[in-house]
Amino acid sequence: MSFLSELESSSQIAEYETLGYLQNPFPIRGEVRPEIYVERPELESIRQHLLGFLSEKSRGGFWAMEGARGIGKSNFLQHLDWELQKAHGKLKYTVHQYIPSRLVAPQQLLEKIIQAIGDDIFYELLKNKPILPASSKGTDLARFFKKISESKEPQSLEESARFLMRWMSGYQTYVHEREKYNIWSKERMPPAVAFPYLRRIVDCLESQGLLNKIILLLDEFEEVQLLKLPVRSEYIQALKGLINTFNWKGLFIIIAGQEGSFATIGEQYTSLSDRWQRANLLPISSATEAVNLANAYMVFAHQAYLKQHQAEKERQQLSPSEIEIKAIYGDVSSEQGSVRVSQRNILHELYQWVEKRVNS
Incomplete structure (x- = not known):
């Protein structure tokens, strides 16, 4: 087994594309994507x-x-x-x-x-x-x-x-x-x-x-x-x-x-x-706010996918779904014991969700 044996493969990249993205739409913990902003x-x-x-x-x-x-x-x-x-x-x-x-x-x-x-x-x-x-x-x-x-x-x-x-x-x-x-x-x-x-x-x-x-x-x-x-x-x-x-x-x-x-x-x-x-600056305090945050990242990533493939028709449903995002928010707020959670923690869990999905 080589040191870089788990280097991202073309099949994994293809898995992102089955979701309508070129890469994970959510930032890894500590990463900032300045192009994306959700109204505060x-x-x-x-x-x-x-x-x-x-x-x-x-x-x-x-x-x-x-x-x-x-x-x-x-x-x-x-x-x-x-x-x-x-x-x-x-x-x-x-x-x-x-x-x-x-x-x-x-x-x-x-x-x-x-x-x-x-x-x-x-x-x-x-x-x-x-x-x-x-x-x-x-x-x-x-x-x-x-x-x-x-x-x-x-x-x-x-x-x-x-x-x-x-x-x-x-x-x-x-x-x-x-x-x-x-x-x-x-x-x-x-x-x-x-x-x-x-x-x-x-x-x-x-x-x-x-x-x-x-x-x-x-x-x-x-x-x-x-x-x-x-x-x-x-x-x-x-x-x-x-x-x-x-x-x-x-x-x-x-x-x-x-x-x-x-x-x-x-x-x-x-x-x-x-x-x-x-x-x-206030934390995310409802499932609806979590959905709005996630959608901003997913839509941005999906637009990059459409541009890369010169496609015009947008997907009606992006992953994770609204129900899945709300469930993720519920899990994070339960772990923290508060409905008020940080943007970083929500985005980290969404990132992990996508990684598990493409590697499953």
């Missing part, structure tokens, strides 16, 4: 606020989304990230960034924002020779832009854009670079300086018609509690500084964390919790 009424306030922000009918926002482990927080954020990528052509002047877990330093938060904006936009910014407000006079940023505006070497703009991104992200600069751009500070740029600079740059980008909205999606916020107190405080202060600098203009943040994490962090840092709005 409890998130309607976030949806309406974000739609208003994207259509420029409302200002920015800061939402704290709380829920138990396995309830679908990461799935929601990754789905939103997927939707924003898909709608990129429709969303003018907007950049977004999904950050899967807590960051260990404020500079990394800055770096993610800089990366989201991208070198193409920074290049266009420098090419258009931005003019900073009078309040920026005497700053390293003003001296940098003055050098760019005086430069007669347009071919060096790409290099300058890359330097600006690196400098803003808190990386070390070198003597020849500081001399070239007339930068006086020899230290790495701290977040306390970088955030105001970032806001001025975004204002310049807005005036040039290049960018006016930034969306940040921060997952697993509960991990902030694992940081040592000085590092945790530095991170929280950086997040608060970012929000204060933008003052609800052009910035929308959603952070997701486990139950209790926002209460704990909020009590320790009230100046941050005073700024966020809360939303609680």
